Amino acid sequence: MIEFENVAYSYGGGELLSDISVKLAPGSFHFLTGPSGSGKTTLMKLCYGALLPTAGHVTLFGNDVRSLDRDDIAMVRRRVGVVHQDCQFLNHLSVAENIGLPLTVSGRHAETGGDDLLELLSWVGLSNRADALPPELSGGERQRAALARAVIMSPDVVLADEPTGNVDWEMSQRLLKLLVELNRMGKTVLIATHDLGLIRATKAQVQARVLRIANRRIQLAGADL
Amino acid sequence: MLKTALSALWKGDRQADRVVPPSGFTAQLTLFVAATMAFLAVFALALSLASGRLATIWGQELARTATIRVVAPVDQRAAQTAAALRILETTKGVASARALTDSEQQSLLAPWFGPELAIDALPVPRLIEIIEDKTGMDPEGLRLRLAAEVPGAVLDNHNRWRAPLVKAASRLKLLGWISTLLITATMAAMVTLAANAALSANAQVIAVLRLVGATDGYIAQAFIRRFTLRALTGSAAGMVLGMLAILLLPSTDDAGGFLTGLGFQGWHWLVPLLIPFLAGAVAFAATGAAARRTLKELA
Numbered sequence: 027m028i029e030f031e032n033v034a035y036s037y038g039g040g041e042l043l044s045d046i047s048v049k050l051a052p053g054s055f056h057f058l059t060g061p062s063g064s065g066k067t068t069l070m071k072l073c074y075g076a077l078l079p080t081a082g083h084v085t086l087f088g089n090d091v092r093s094l095d096r097d098d099i100a101m102v103r104r105r106v107g108v109v110h111q112d113c114q115f116l117n118h119l120s121v122a123e124n125i126g127l128p129l130t131v132s133g134r135h136a137e138t139g140g141d142d143l144l145e146l147l148s149w150v151g152l153s154n155r156a157d158a159l160p161p162e163l164s165g166g167e168r169q170r171a172a173l174a175r176a177v178i179m180s181p182d183v184v185l186a187d188e189p190t191g192n193v194d195w196e197m198s199q200r201l202l203k204l205l206v207e208l209n210r211m212g213k214t215v216l217i218a219t220h221d222l223g224l225i226r227a228t229k230a231q232v233q234a235r236v237l238r239i240a241n242r243r244i245q246l247a248g249a250d251l
Numbered sequence: 252m253l254k255t256a257l258s259a260l261w262k263g264d265r266q267a268d269r270v271v272p273p274s275g276f277t278a279q280l281t282l283f284v285a286a287t288m289a290f291l292a293v294f295a296l297a298l299s300l301a302s303g304r305l306a307t308i309w310g311q312e313l314a315r316t317a318t319i320r321v322v323a324p325v326d327q328r329a330a331q332t333a334a335a336l337r338i339l340e341t342t343k344g345v346a347s348a349r350a351l352t353d354s355e356q357q358s359l360l361a362p363w364f365g366p367e368l369a370i371d372a373l374p375v376p377r378l379i380e381i382i383e384d385k386t387g388m389d390p391e392g393l394r395l396r397l398a399a400e401v402p403g404a405v406l407d408n409h410n411r412w413r414a415p416l417v418k419a420a421s422r423l424k425l426l427g428w429i430s431t432l433l434i435t436a437t438m439a440a441m442v443t444l445a446a447n448a449a450l451s452a453n454a455q456v457i458a459v460l461r462l463v464g465a466t467d468g469y470i471a472q473a474f475i476r477r478f479t480l481r482a483l484t485g486s487a488a489g490m491v492l493g494m495l496a497i498l499l500l501p502s503t504d505d506a507g508g509f510l511t512g513l514g515f516q517g518w519h520w521l522v523p524l525l526i527p528f529l530a531g532a533v534a535f536a537a538t539g540a541a542a543r544r545t546l547k548e549l550a
Contacts, residue, residue, distance in 0.1 A: 096546075097466050104464035114459050118272040130270065131465035175463065 027052055027183055027214050028073050033082035035068055042068055044242045046082070050183065050216060055209045055232050057225050058218040059247070060239030066218040067111075069239070070187050073216065074106045075099040087182075104132055107176030111188035113168050115160035115175075122147065122156040125174045132179070143178070150174045150204065165192035169201055183214040190224060198224060206232050270460060271453055271473045278481060281445045285485025285534075286492070288438045289526045292431055293493025296526075299427025300519045306420035309413060316409065317390070319348075319379040323403035325371075332377045335401045339381060342396075344388030351378045379404075435533060438482070442534045446478055446541040454549075461549060471542035475535060482534030487527040494523055 028050040035043045042065045050056060050073075058066050071077040072084050075091050084091040086102050094102065115124045123130075125146065126138030137143075147153045150170040155163065163171060169189055176184055186205060190198030202224060209215045209232055219225065228234055236247040319339075323331045332350050339348040351359075356375060360368065381388075390408045397404040450457070460470050497514050515522070 097468070100461070100464050100466040103462065108462055110462075114455055114462075116270060116272070116456055116459055119269070123269075127270070127459075128463040131460055131463055131469055179464070 027087060028216075029083075029085040030072070030079075031083045031085070033072065033079040033084055035065070035072065035077065036080050041080075041242055043239070044081075046244050048237060048244055050214050052182070052214055053209070053212050054214055055206075055234040056216045057228070057234055057236045058216060058239070059220055059222070059225065059236060062220065064239040065242070066220075066239060067187055070108075070185050070216070070218055073183075073185055074108055075102055104128065104179050105182045107173075107179065107181040107184045109169065109172045109176045109184070109186040109189050111191045113172035115168075115171070117160050120157050120159060121152060121163065121171050124160060125152075125171060125178055127175060128179045146174045146178060151200075166194070166197040166201075169193055169197070170204075173201065173204060177208060177213075181213065183216070184208055186215070186217045188219055189217065190219065190221060199227065202228055203231075267469060267473045268476065270465075271449075271456060271477070274449060274452070277445060277448060278477075281442065281478065281481045282485035282488075284441045284445075285438065285482045285530055286489030288434050288441075289486035289489030289530060290493040290496075292434045292486075292526050293490055293497065293523045294513075295427050295430035295434060296522055297427075297497055297513050297515060299424050299431065300515060300522065301513050302420045302423035302427060304516065306417050306424060309420060310417045315383045315387070317381040317383065317388075318407045318409070319381065319397070320405045320407065321377040321379065321401070321403050322374075322405060323376075325374055327403070328377050331401050331403050332379065335379060335397065335404045338393075338396055338400060339379070342388055342393055344383055344386050346382045346384035348379055348381045351380060435529065438486075438530055439533045439537045442478055442482060442537040443541050446474060446538040447545070449474060449478075450542060450545040457546070457549060467543070467546045470546060471539060474542050475538045478538040479531050479535045483527050483531040486530035490523055490526045494520075 030046050030048045033043065033046040034041055046069070058069060060066055068077060072079060072091075073086075075086065075094065078084075078091060086094070087105065089098070091099075115121075116127065119127070122143060123138070126135070126143055129135060129137050144153070147156055150173060152167060152170055152174065155167060155171075160168065160171070169192065173184075173186070173189065176186075184205065189201050189205070193201065198221070205215055205217060206228065225234070225236060238245045238247040319335055321328060321332045321335055336348060336350065339345050353371065356378060357366075357368065359378075360375070390406060390410075394406050397406060457470055500514060
């Protein structure tokens with residue numbers, strides 16, 4: 027699905043990531059961890075074409091990311107659901123419309139009227155907030171709305187960057203449970219987090235691998251985590 | 252590409268319109284600018300078309316007339332006039348020639364001397380009006396013959412004062428077209444500025460749309476449609492107001508025709524109707540270019 031081959035990325039100055047080779051197989055569940063500023067978000071962005079590697083090759087669904095034009099990247103993003111730590115919405119549209127936005131922009135607006143959207147809203151526990159505007163949501167509600175928006179297109183891959191960064195423990199457990207459910211439905215999941223407690227709690231529920239960024243490189247962390 | 256963009260523009264997509272937040276005040280500014288520019292464009296067009304018409308009239312109709320003044324002592328005047336008329340009868344290119352009567356000359360001079368003037372008592376030259384046919388006459392040849400046989404006759408083929416008038420009118424026409432071009436360019440510049448402002452004001456919206464898989468074309472369309480429709484409606488309103496203003500100009504008469512001839516005649520009334528479409532096309536192109544430029548820089 028997503029494959030990194032000797033990938034390096036540098037922001038002008040020195041290299042932030044070097045010699046990264048990793049492969050996200052279909053249906054796998056990965057955590058990405060490491061200290062703040064170690065490049066977790068950068069690595070996530072490389073996964074959906076928001077950044078291009080400065081060296082090496084990133085392959086998304088079988089295509090080298092450098093060979094994709096802007097419209098191809100848009101198509102990739104319809105197959106990759108992304109949840110950011112500070113999730114952004116269209117503040118003038120309701121929560122339900124925001125969650126249906128990926129359908130709208132890909133010419134499938136008619137489907138937002140169907141049961142799928144209602145089902146998804148109840149799955150993330152936002153049925154009673156469907157008509158609210160995004161600025162009226164709490165941190166946890168925003169994260170769940172972002173997750174619902176990320177999965178409405180039934181993507182092959184779900185990328186979540188610190189999805190539990192702004193929420194309390196109980197809420198982070200709920201979010202994680204949703205991500206685990208997605209994985210059981212066959213989605214590839216990659217979660218960036220520095221919360222080791224969360225990783226431990228998850229490992230009981232699903233076969234998860236932990237990738238740790240240290241010294242600009244990726245290491246497969248031991249099972250003792 | 253252009254065809255699909257145009258058909259999308261025509262059909263519209265209510266959802267695509269909704270993804271970009273409504274912008275109250277700047278929308279009105281774009282409307283206002285489009286209306287103003289269309290209003291000015293109506294006048295620039297009227298100026299071009301009217302001065303073009305004037306140049307044609309002066310160039311063609313006046314070119315086919317000439318005057319002979321017979322300056323002679325009163326007792327010889329009639330004889331010399333008759334001699335000049337005889338020469339004109341045999342001159343190639345002259346369609347008709349006739350001497351003005353005393354009463355005609357008196358009415359010509361009346362504005363200066365008053366109607367009471369006894370014209371017979373004065374050595375007023377006799378005027379002969381010549382109308383040329385399509386081939387035109389040779390003024391130099393006629394002058395030579397007149398000089399030999401009618402020493403008191405002076406030919407004036409109006410060239411002296413006609414040429415600078417035609418030149419001035421042609422220059423006015425050029426200025427009118429340049430103004431129209433400048434107005435179009437200004438309109439494009441204003442729409443580009445407004446579109447750029449709207450694109451940067453909506454940077455976050457665009458980022459969200461890109462993240463959820465919207466193509467550049469989809470995002471650009473929402474902006475293009477908005478600005479094109481604004482330019483179209485604004486300039487249609489401005490065009491109508493401009494045409495009304497032209498219609499309400501004081502009607503022309505013979506005396507004031509030079510000055511108040513500004514306006515449209517015949518099919519020229521249809522020309523301003525193109526203004527809104529031109530404005531719409533300008534806005535369409537300007538917004539499209541601005542959107543492509545901005546979007547290319549985003550992830």
